Every structure is written in structure tokens, then in C-alpha cells.
Amino acid sequence: MKVRVLNYIPKESFIHSLSGTTKLIIFLSFSFLCGLSFDTRVLLFLLFLSVLGFSLSRIKLSEIRIMSTFLVVFIVMNAILLFIFNPEYGPKLYGSRTLLFHIAGKYDMTLEQLFYQFNVSLKYVIGFPIAILFISTTNPSEFASSLSAIGVPYRVSYSVSLALRYIPDIQRDFSEISQSQEARGIALGKDVGFFERLKNSAKILLPLVLTSLSRIDEISNSMQLRSFGKKKNRTWYMKKKMTVNDYLVIAFCIVVFVVGLIITNQGGNNLYNPFVG
């Protein structure tokens, strides 16, 4: 099974040409703003920006089909759950109630509930192109240098780059271990009982954890031999030079973030309420 961890798709585009640091700033500022804001106008603007960015990146929808299917399933399930749990949450949140039609029992469809669920789904939808934009257009090797550039200590950045480097190895370890344990009759399939399955999974996980631990010793020994951690800073092989475009995009992100927060909070809370004027 060949796995692409974070699905980097190399291409020639404006977004690809930006440095990883810039893309990390886009990602963080947009996803924090999307998280903090519940203002429909701000969210719609973010959606516009992220779709714009997505089309600039020349990534095709067919290249991210699995992820988008997952997202659609998630949003639909989440919307159904939200409605089943509390169909009156929207009216409570917005302080008014406009009945559209009655469904059954305590379930009424109200305009406020629809609007609330529209906002929630919108937040999930926006997160998607932003994350895809970042992971599909940023070389994983550049990721660590970008983290370090925005002020994350280089040891932590290096941990991230180690994680990205070793995910495929650990995955290979896992499939080797589980296959050899299966050959010895330790199965995880549907035909064994629940507790048997728990016990068997520990028998697969223990070798996996132990190999990971010995791998940690190996890697840290070799890093020590190369004097890792001796100096306060380090340079990054994959670091891209910042260009004028980078600075312009970063400035734009900061403006969007600040203005977005101001608009969001002008009503005293982070809601946009069209119902109570």
C-alpha cells in the first residue's frame, strides 16, 4: 500500500511559488478566523478567498476526491446529528423563531435553525480548501523550515519534520508486524470476539512500540553524533527565499484577519444576527 502522507501535488502556479512560510500564515490566519468567527458575512468572504486560492493553485478536484467525499459525508452526518439533538438550538441562539413547517413530534423546521446549521456547515467547508491548499502546495520538507520561520522553536519544528519523515516507515513496520502475527494466528478480523481482539491488538502494538523506541535511540544517537542542538539556531536546506509576492500576501492575510475579527465582534458577540434587527 503506497501512501502519500500529506498529499503534496507539485505544480507550477502562483500559490506553489509562494514560500512555505507564507502559506503557513495563510493557513493559520484563515483557519483561526474561521474558527473564531460566526459572522456569516466574514465566513462567506473567507469562502470566496479560499476558493479563489484553490483555483489559483491549479489543483484539480479529481486529485482530492477521497478527501472531499469524506468531508461531504462528515458535514451531512454532523448536520443530521445537530438537528436530531436540538432542533430548537438555532431559535435559542438567535433569539427569534420563524416556523417554516412542522416535521414530527418536537421537530419543527425553523428559519433560525436552518441559518445556524448553514453557518456551522460553512465553517467546516471553509476549513477544507484552506487545508488542502496548504498541504497540496507545500513540499513536506519545507514544512519544518516554515514552522521555524514563524517562531516555533527549531527543536519542535524538527520533531514535525521527523514525524513526516518516519510516518511511511512506521506504517511499513505496522503492516509487517501485523502480517507476521496473523501468520501465527493472531487475527483482528470480525470473527474473533471483542476482548480477544483487544488482547490481539496489544500483541501487534507491543512490537510496534518497541521498534519505535529502539528507532528513537538510533536516531537520537546519530543526531547527537552530528551535534544536533549545539547551537541556538539552525538553517534549513529546503527553505525558500521570501519574495515581494510573499510579503504582499502576508500583509493581505493580516488585514483580512484583523478586519474580520473587528466585523465579527462589532455586535458584542461573534454572531451575525439577521433576525433581530
Add this chain to the structure above:
Amino acid sequence: MKNNSVQKVVATGIGAALFFVLARFVAVPSGIPNTNITFQYAAQAVFAVIYGPVVGCLSGFIGHVLTDMSWGGVWWTWAFATAVYGLIVGLFAKKINIRDGNFSKNEIITYVLANLVANVVAWGIIAPVGDIVIYKEDANLVFTQGLIAGAGDFLFAVVIGGLLLYGYSKTIAKSGSLDKE
């Protein structure tokens, strides 16, 4: 201590990779439809016990964010809860000297207690409250989700993580284990 800090950097990275692999690709059917047993929290707890709170916290956070990104959308509140979970287990683990090969009754009690506290704080408080504040989700829904997630993680972290730690402790020669004949 320099020695130790390099090892912590590596342990964080490998722990995050292990978290990612377990969260993303390894799921054992639990028998209940659409509910799988996942082991990333058991692995995170093991790393927190062996390498301490900082590694437990960061490896979980990095692993969680990478996993979420690979699905296309980061749930910061839950990632933060994962970080706190590892931090708390790691803090309790100062009382567990697993590196000396000790994992018997007292250590097991500490480990179970650590998981109880960490799960209650992470999935009972931080994740649901974050969801209510940030995503304005309904309190009933997020507390139910938190309860299910917390109970599952508690069970697997205690049972599987406990078995893993027990197995690990057996691979270490205890100090003072030589007898005079």
C-alpha cells in the same frame, strides 16, 4: 541533560508519526457499526509515561494536527484537548519510574488515575467547551460526543496502554535484579 533533550526531540517526532499511523490507518472494528477501536491515545499515553509530559503533549498535538490535515480540516479544539491529555498523563507519570523496569501495583494505579483525570479534563471539559465557544455547537451534543470519546479513550488507553507499558517494563533489566548466590 543535553543528551536527553535530543532524545525528546526525536521521541516527539516518532511519537507523532506513530499517532498519525494509528489514527489514520489502523482501526479495528468494535462490533458496533461505524465505531472503530483506535489506538493512538494508548500509544500517546505510553510515550507520555516513558518520555514525560512535554513529549506526551507535543507528540499528540503534532500527530493530531497532521491527521486532521490529511483529512482536510483541523479541529483545533480537539487537537488542543489531545495535547492536554498527553500533558496530564505525563505529569502523573513522574511518579512512575518505568525506565527502572517498575510497573506493578502502585504504578498501575497511578497510570489508571492519570488516565481518568486526563480523559475527564480533555474530553469532558476542554473539547466540549471549546466546541461550544468556538463552533457554537449544542451543549448536549458535544458533551455526549465528549463522553463517548472519553470513555473509549479511557478504556483503550488503560487496557492497551497498560499492557504495552507492562510489556515494555519486562524488557528492561531491573536495577538490583542480580542475586548473590
